[in-house]
Structure formats: C-alpha cells, structure tokens
Amino acid sequence: MAVVLPSPPATASPGLDGVITKPDTTTRAPRVKPTKEDLLKTHAVHVQKQANSPENAPRPVKQPNLALAYPASTKSIREVDIIPLSQLEVNSHHRGSGLILKVISPPFLGAGAVSIVEDEFGNVDKISIYNQNDSSILSGVPEGCIIGVKEPYYTINGKNADGSEDYMICVDHPSDVTLIRFTDPIIPEPLRLGPLLKTAEDWKKAGDTAFLEKDFPTAVFCYTEALDCAEDEGFKPSIYTKRAGTSLILGRYDSAKEDALASRTGTTTDWKAYYTAGRACYGLCNYSESKEYLSKALELNPTNPAIKKEYERCLARLHEEETGDYDFEAIYKSLSPKNVHLDLGSFTRNTEVKASPLHGRGLFATKDLAPGDLVFAEKATLMPNQYEPMRASAALYALTVRQLLDNPSLCKSVLQLYPGEMTYERNPLEGTLVDGVPVLDVFVIEGLRNKNCFSVPLSTLEDTRPTAQEGRQAKGLWVHASNLNHACVPNTLRSFLGDMLISRATRHIKAGEEIFQQYVPVKSLPDVRNGVYKDGWGFECSCTLCVAELKQSSEASREKRKDLLAQVEKILNKKTPRAKTIIPDATIRSVDKLMKQLEEAHEPEIYGRLPRLTLIYGSNWLVGAYRGKKNYSKTIRYAVKVLRNFGFEMPQGAESQDKVWDPRQMFFSEEWHSLMTIHVVVALRRLAEAYNGLGKKEMAERSVEAAEFGYMLVTGFKNDLSNLDR
Structure with missing residues (x-):
C-alpha cells in the first residue's frame, strides 16, 4: 500500500541563510541544474524500466570505500540549522546543517533508493538513500512523505547523457535520514498537509489493509500513526499488539518486545503480550529472558500448544548454553543449502573475555581443557546465506547494517569490535538512539566486518571431501570468537556447521590461559605469513614459532x-x-x-x-x-x-x-x-x-x-x- 500525498503549489522565495562548514578546495556550487520537469521526466524513465525488470531480482549493495570515509551525524534533525537545497555545495559535508524535504516521485530502487525531492521554496534535487532495511519505509520512500536529512553530503553522480554533470544528495549512513511524521511541527508550512487520514480508527484500518497485502513496513507506519492520534487510551493496546506482531514478522525484535509489553492490560489476555515478547527475545537469542516471558504466558494460558512449543524450544537452547551438549551428527544431517541458520544456543562457559597482554582483548579459559575438549560453540551473530565469494562480503556488510538498524540492542556487542585504523576518531555516540534510530557509521561497520569476519563453508566436514566444490564460502560474524587473538601454532581449531562455529582444544589449556586461533592458514615462510598479518590486521605475530624463526x-x-x-x-x-x-x-x-x-x-x-x-x-x-x-x-x-x-x-x-x-x-x-x-x-x-x-x-x-x-x-x-x- 503506497502512501501518496498531493503536491502543494510551488512557492518562489529567496534562500535562507544556513550554517555550512567551510568547503574544501574541491567544493563548488552546481553551475547548471536541471529543472523540476526535467528531473522528474528522466526519473520516470528509470522507474518505468524498473517496472519492466524481473520481479524479486536481488538489489545490489553499495559497499563503502574506506578511503573516502566520513563520520555519521550524531545530531537530531532538531539540532541542525535547516537550509534550502539551493545552498548545497558539491563535494561538501554540510556539518551543522540539515534539510527538510518532500519526496515528489516514486523511488527507483538500485543499490540505493533514488527519489526526486523538493524543499519549501520549490527547489528540487535528487537524493539516493543507501543501507536501509526492507523492513523500513526509508528503503523506498513513498511519494508524498517528508524526510529530514542531517548534515547532508552533496556530490557529483557521474555524467548525464548530454554530458552535463549529475548531482545528488548521497545518504550513506542510514541514521543520517529520518522519516518525519505528517503532524510534526518541524515541517515548514509550504510542505505541511496534515495527516492523510483523520482518525486513529482510519489509520488502524489502513494498517490492517497493508498487513493483509503483506506490505508490512507500511502496516507499521500506519499503526504508528494510529497510536499517535489516538485519544482513547483503551484503543491503544490492540494497536500495540498489531504493531508488535508485524515487527516480529519483519525481524524487528526490539520493537516487537517493547510493543508487546506496552499492550498489556492487566487481564488474562496478557498471555499474548508475554508470548510475543518471549518470541522476540528468542529471536535475539536472549533465551533466559525469553523463558521468563513464556513462563508468564503459560501461567495465564497453561493449555496453549503454541506457548508450550516455544517454551520447550527455549529450554533446549538454555540446556545447550549451560552444558555444551549438542548432537552434532543430527545437526549436520539437518543442514542444506536452504537451512544454514541453525536453531541452537551458544556454549561459551569455558571461556571469558579479558584484556590480553598481546592485543587489546582476548579469550581466556575458565577451566582446564584437554585436547579434543569443546572450548566453545557459538551461533553466528550475523551470517547471510550467501556462498558466492564475489557477493558474500557485501551480503554480510548489508546484513550487519540492517540488523543493527532493526535491533539496536545488538549495537553494544557488535560495535565494540575493532574496525582497524580509521581516518577520524570514532564517536562515542555510535549505537545510541537519535531520532528513534541508532547512530550507525557504515565505514566503521565495513571496517569491523573486514577485520572480524570468518570465511565459512557449508560445513567443514563437506569441505574436507575430495569432491568439495572449491570457493563456496560464506562470510559471518561471531562476536565471541572475534575476541580470539592469532597464533601460527594455536591451541584451538575451529570448524563450522552452517552458522555454528565449533572450537576444540588441540592441546592442554590451563584455566586462565589465553586461547588462540589461526586467522588464516599459515604460510611456510615467516616473512611471507607476517606480511599477510600486517596487511590484513596491522600486527606482526609474536607466537612461539614466529619469535623463533624471526628473532632466534x-x-x-x-x-x-x-x-x-x-x-x-x-x-x-x-x-x-x-x-x-x-x-x-x-x-x-x-x-x-x-x-x-x-x-x-x-x-x-x-x-x-x-x-x-x-x-x-x-x-x-x-x-x-x-x-x-x-x-x-x-x-x-x-x-x-x-x-x-x-x-x-x-x-x-x-x-x-x-x-x-x-x-x-x-x-x-x-x-x-x-x-x-x-x-x-x-x-x-x-x-x-x-x-x-x-x-x-x-x-x-x-x-x-x-x-x-x-x-x-x-x-x-x-x-x-x-x-x-x-
């Protein structure tokens, strides 16, 4: 269900003075800009081509170029000075400034969502919004919606057919753009139309229609509008319930849990709220919290088979976390190219993260371990089912950005990983909520993906067969395992079953001893292998073997x-x-x-x-x-x-x-x-x-x-x- 607004009459007005950071020597105002009619006409051609393209074709991913990195905005749209489009300068990051824009075209969906936008003075331009999840309306902003762009980056987007330069507002960081509610007073008067629908009941019905059409992002949008304009508090619990269920389908588990708990009324029907909250926590692999909510659901509805089933699943995951008791043979038999995301808990009790005398943090044994013992088994924090090497890295990058957007509770564990040397100092506000979304720096995320991901076969067992297909490797992120430091002759060996990483001791490890792994298979010559470590991770190995060969x-x-x-x-x-x-x-x-x-x-x-x-x-x-x-x-x-x-x-x-x-x-x-x-x-x-x-x-x-x-x-x-x- 598309949300479409009629266009207000254009108004002519001189630009307002805004605060723009001093441009560097390459910045300049566009010399010739196309008219509104030309922009819309050209854009319509691309949209029509898109309509004629095969359905369900995968969208390409724009991976960041770390050499061109710039930090994400940490400001709210209410903290920046709003400027007109006419004040944008090419190749400039307009620090301290922002834009309030109305989308006046359908989106063209490529690596980004490209739209034509207009400000309150009738100025028009093109914008491309990258790295938004399909669960968000911002992944393809409908015509008529109002967006805010914080500290915009304006750039040249190549050449047009006639040889003229094509300009574009480029939004790389997903938290640099926000969808503005129709009734928000920040919207300038010429762009203000008020709500599309008049009553909360109207918005609820619109949300229900979108849900039945499986347009779940629009359903969430409509339910949000219904909650905003509802005057009867008794009307809200049912809307929270609907929005929670929709968010659960979209994998937005943080929101699903929050809305489910907000839907409680203090009656026996609250079992639905606890059931949804339990499932949301399960989706985040928070099994202890999931058990807590599912237990409450069972207390209120003890015969419900769905609750019982989820509760038993949760107990199985908690048993795995506590004991490390896995039926690996059965797990292997359950694997297939379509089933790589296993329903398992992570066993990490034999290890703990502490400061390492070698590099930053490390993983240390909490008990004595013998050769062959299970050190830990960890389910991937993030791993797309993409085993084509040319696409695997981009798929993991995109998944990481979008999952952090959808579930901000993941930010704390993922963003603490080391991204390598950045060209600017990281902002401590990364991951904190601003304008309702976590601040995400895509260049940092690409850095930590590059430094911490593992290459993964469908299973290590299959990979050892002589008939194994070469080059079939996915990329995944295991946050706990990422704390392991490298040694050319390590004391553990890792293997994979789908998105499960298994670490076993290869020799005796004493309690308190640091645990090591090989980052990559070691080269025979010490200078060659250390060149790999220096280029890839910025260190020279100081393991027993390297010290002996290079120093002794x-x-x-x-x-x-x-x-x-x-x-x-x-x-x-x-x-x-x-x-x-x-x-x-x-x-x-x-x-x-x-x-x-x-x-x-x-x-x-x-x-x-x-x-x-x-x-x-x-x-x-x-x-x-x-x-x-x-x-x-x-x-x-x-x-x-x-x-x-x-x-x-x-x-x-x-x-x-x-x-x-x-x-x-x-x-x-x-x-x-x-x-x-x-x-x-x-x-x-x-x-x-x-x-x-x-x-x-x-x-x-x-x-x-x-x-x-x-x-x-x-x-x-x-x-x-x-x-x-x-």
Missing part, C-alpha cells in the same frame, strides 16, 4: 631454507602425487636429497619442539610418491616425518617400520607446539595403510584411531574417515 634463527639460515624450498617447489610444480601415480626414481631421489638439506637447515636448538613448516610440502609429496610404489617402509618413514614437521612429538625410532609406539599419544604432549590440519589426518591414514601392508594390524588400528581423533578436531565432531575418500 639467523637470517642466513632463513634464506637457505627459503632457497631450498623454492627448489623443491620448482621440481614438484606444487602438485601432490595421486594414489596410482608412479613417480620416476630419479625425481624421488632429487627431492629426497633436497629435503635432507632442508631438514639440516633447521637448527635443532631452535626447532627442537616446534613445527618445521618448510619441510611439510616436500615430505607430504614423498609420502605420496612411496605410497604409489607400495614401498610401505618408506611411506611410514615420511608419514612420521610429516607428523614431526607439523610439530607433533614422535618417539625415538618411530620412522622405522619395526618400532612399536602409540600414535594416539601424539595429541597429548604438553611440551611440544603442534599444528593441527587435515594433512595430519591424511598422514595418519597413510601410516595405517602402510602398517596394514606390512601386516602390522595393531599399529594400523592405533594409527586409524589417531586419525579419527584428528578428524574430529578438524570437523568439530566424530566422523567416518571414509568421508575423505568420496
């Missing part, structure tokens, strides 16, 4: 290892042998010789209990080469070397086929710094195959059990190793 190992040794690794990679062309590939003996001898030299280039006093990353690729290759020749003794020798090179403690003589030892114990060393990856699981499987080939069944079984334990660490839960063969 000599530059000559580092250069020698780098040169030898390059020779190995050149020979092998960065390929691992397939199972039935037969490699020429001469090639194997050349690689074997280089690998011995490379191993000798690692100083024993430095690498005694550390991973030797430059050796991993070549030793993995040799495992494949000897496996193809069914040389079981050599396969064992190099599979053990792979494990040692990942930093796992190997007993003396483990490289010999006759040594009896227990591979299961390699995960439980308290002194070695090991690096757990899927390659460790594969090396253990190759070890088992070779032992089987030699008839050493007990050693083969131990190797399989070790591989299963490692696979559980990688995928997050116990799985059949045959998954790796499909």
Whole structure:
C-alpha cells in the first residue's frame, strides 16, 4: 500500500541563510541544474524500466570505500540549522546543517533508493538513500512523505547523457535520514498537509489493509500513526499488539518486545503480550529472558500448544548454553543449502573475555581443557546465506547494517569490535538512539566486518571431501570468537556447521590461559605469513614459532631454507602425487636429497619442539610418491616425518617400520607446539595403510584411531574417515 500525498503549489522565495562548514578546495556550487520537469521526466524513465525488470531480482549493495570515509551525524534533525537545497555545495559535508524535504516521485530502487525531492521554496534535487532495511519505509520512500536529512553530503553522480554533470544528495549512513511524521511541527508550512487520514480508527484500518497485502513496513507506519492520534487510551493496546506482531514478522525484535509489553492490560489476555515478547527475545537469542516471558504466558494460558512449543524450544537452547551438549551428527544431517541458520544456543562457559597482554582483548579459559575438549560453540551473530565469494562480503556488510538498524540492542556487542585504523576518531555516540534510530557509521561497520569476519563453508566436514566444490564460502560474524587473538601454532581449531562455529582444544589449556586461533592458514615462510598479518590486521605475530624463526634463527639460515624450498617447489610444480601415480626414481631421489638439506637447515636448538613448516610440502609429496610404489617402509618413514614437521612429538625410532609406539599419544604432549590440519589426518591414514601392508594390524588400528581423533578436531565432531575418500 503506497502512501501518496498531493503536491502543494510551488512557492518562489529567496534562500535562507544556513550554517555550512567551510568547503574544501574541491567544493563548488552546481553551475547548471536541471529543472523540476526535467528531473522528474528522466526519473520516470528509470522507474518505468524498473517496472519492466524481473520481479524479486536481488538489489545490489553499495559497499563503502574506506578511503573516502566520513563520520555519521550524531545530531537530531532538531539540532541542525535547516537550509534550502539551493545552498548545497558539491563535494561538501554540510556539518551543522540539515534539510527538510518532500519526496515528489516514486523511488527507483538500485543499490540505493533514488527519489526526486523538493524543499519549501520549490527547489528540487535528487537524493539516493543507501543501507536501509526492507523492513523500513526509508528503503523506498513513498511519494508524498517528508524526510529530514542531517548534515547532508552533496556530490557529483557521474555524467548525464548530454554530458552535463549529475548531482545528488548521497545518504550513506542510514541514521543520517529520518522519516518525519505528517503532524510534526518541524515541517515548514509550504510542505505541511496534515495527516492523510483523520482518525486513529482510519489509520488502524489502513494498517490492517497493508498487513493483509503483506506490505508490512507500511502496516507499521500506519499503526504508528494510529497510536499517535489516538485519544482513547483503551484503543491503544490492540494497536500495540498489531504493531508488535508485524515487527516480529519483519525481524524487528526490539520493537516487537517493547510493543508487546506496552499492550498489556492487566487481564488474562496478557498471555499474548508475554508470548510475543518471549518470541522476540528468542529471536535475539536472549533465551533466559525469553523463558521468563513464556513462563508468564503459560501461567495465564497453561493449555496453549503454541506457548508450550516455544517454551520447550527455549529450554533446549538454555540446556545447550549451560552444558555444551549438542548432537552434532543430527545437526549436520539437518543442514542444506536452504537451512544454514541453525536453531541452537551458544556454549561459551569455558571461556571469558579479558584484556590480553598481546592485543587489546582476548579469550581466556575458565577451566582446564584437554585436547579434543569443546572450548566453545557459538551461533553466528550475523551470517547471510550467501556462498558466492564475489557477493558474500557485501551480503554480510548489508546484513550487519540492517540488523543493527532493526535491533539496536545488538549495537553494544557488535560495535565494540575493532574496525582497524580509521581516518577520524570514532564517536562515542555510535549505537545510541537519535531520532528513534541508532547512530550507525557504515565505514566503521565495513571496517569491523573486514577485520572480524570468518570465511565459512557449508560445513567443514563437506569441505574436507575430495569432491568439495572449491570457493563456496560464506562470510559471518561471531562476536565471541572475534575476541580470539592469532597464533601460527594455536591451541584451538575451529570448524563450522552452517552458522555454528565449533572450537576444540588441540592441546592442554590451563584455566586462565589465553586461547588462540589461526586467522588464516599459515604460510611456510615467516616473512611471507607476517606480511599477510600486517596487511590484513596491522600486527606482526609474536607466537612461539614466529619469535623463533624471526628473532632466534639467523637470517642466513632463513634464506637457505627459503632457497631450498623454492627448489623443491620448482621440481614438484606444487602438485601432490595421486594414489596410482608412479613417480620416476630419479625425481624421488632429487627431492629426497633436497629435503635432507632442508631438514639440516633447521637448527635443532631452535626447532627442537616446534613445527618445521618448510619441510611439510616436500615430505607430504614423498609420502605420496612411496605410497604409489607400495614401498610401505618408506611411506611410514615420511608419514612420521610429516607428523614431526607439523610439530607433533614422535618417539625415538618411530620412522622405522619395526618400532612399536602409540600414535594416539601424539595429541597429548604438553611440551611440544603442534599444528593441527587435515594433512595430519591424511598422514595418519597413510601410516595405517602402510602398517596394514606390512601386516602390522595393531599399529594400523592405533594409527586409524589417531586419525579419527584428528578428524574430529578438524570437523568439530566424530566422523567416518571414509568421508575423505568420496
């Protein structure tokens, strides 16, 4: 249901003096501006093209360019000096000033909602409003509505067909624009028309009509108008109930909860209010509060099956939060490309956020943890179901902005994350309500998305399969996990099931010890991997391995290892042998010789209990080469070397086929710094195959059990190793 107002007659009047910040050297007033008729005519062409385009086509997202960042306004529309459109200067942020405008065209919906607007003096211009949620009328302001723009940014929007410059008011920050109520006294007299409808009952009926037409933003708008003009207090509870239910559908849980509680009348029918409030809190993952309201709903209506169902769901989430008891296999089976947002609670009791001696905040263990223990399991705060890499980042950015707009209670946890270095000082008013919406700086949000998001497969288990489709990664934000600092050789390993992040301990962690993760898979060479950390997050890693390689190992040794690794990679062309590939003996001898030299280039006093990353690729290759020749003794020798090179403690003589030892114990060393990856699981499987080939069944079984334990660490839960063969 579109809200359309008739246009008042245009009035000619000189512009009013307004306060505008001094423009920089690139600012200038537009030399030639199109007439109102030309603007509307051109705009109508775009709107018509839009009408002829396929329905339900996804709208593009305008991601902010951090190099052009500017802060959001923190002022109310009532705190700025209102200026006419004629005083706008190009490429200027008009600090301390604002606009009151009437929309005089239907919106054209692209990356932003583009409309033609008019001020009280008859001046016209074009405006593009970005980053509004579909749950808001501001995502496509209907013709006739009045909007306020705070501290507007006026810019050149490219060239018109005739070569002239196209000008536009650009509203990047969603909190920089506000929808003004028709009866608000701030509206200038020439734009004032009064309300469209006369009575609260009329507005309620309009809201009901919009609701039946599934135009939920308009329904909320109409119910709001009904509440504003209602004189009978007894009329309001039913409107609050309707608006609460509509907001619940839109995912505006903060508003739904507030309206539901406002609808209470002190009678038994209040069960509806508590039921809606409970569901809203559930939508925000506030399960304790949800239980409180649902309990009250049950007290008033104990036989209602819908309340009972929601209450049981809530208890299940609270159990997960308390115990970390999950049926991961069932969760995995429930996953599908259409079902990635899992109905689960987050288990974080084993960890706490504290100041870190390394970087800002960190995550610390609250109890002793053993290898394989669940450190935490967290449901994503924000994760769109978008697994196309070219779109995933933009989708997460857009979702973050819009969810914070819809549910301001999320601002506290999300906006405290680190966004990287900004070109201006962040305002402490970010996230606070001004003109009814939280102040949101989209450049800050893009920064924190960039610094804190995770790349996510549909499931880590699927991602380990040989047939896994490459590049299918979503982007998500897990606020609790974002507090983890990086180490190249961390003490935890993360995995994913849909929007659930699972963190398991890879070695013993003592209560009070800081917990680390890998931000990205580590590169073999310390200068290369630290270049990645510097460019991506602005730090140099100070983990045990990096300190040893960059501070203790000599530059000559580092250069020698780098040169030898390059020779190995050149020979092998960065390929691992397939199972039935037969490699020429001469090639194997050349690689074997280089690998011995490379191993000798690692100083024993430095690498005694550390991973030797430059050796991993070549030793993995040799495992494949000897496996193809069914040389079981050599396969064992190099599979053990792979494990040692990942930093796992190997007993003396483990490289010999006759040594009896227990591979299961390699995960439980308290002194070695090991690096757990899927390659460790594969090396253990190759070890088992070779032992089987030699008839050493007990050693083969131990190797399989070790591989299963490692696979559980990688995928997050116990799985059949045959998954790796499909």
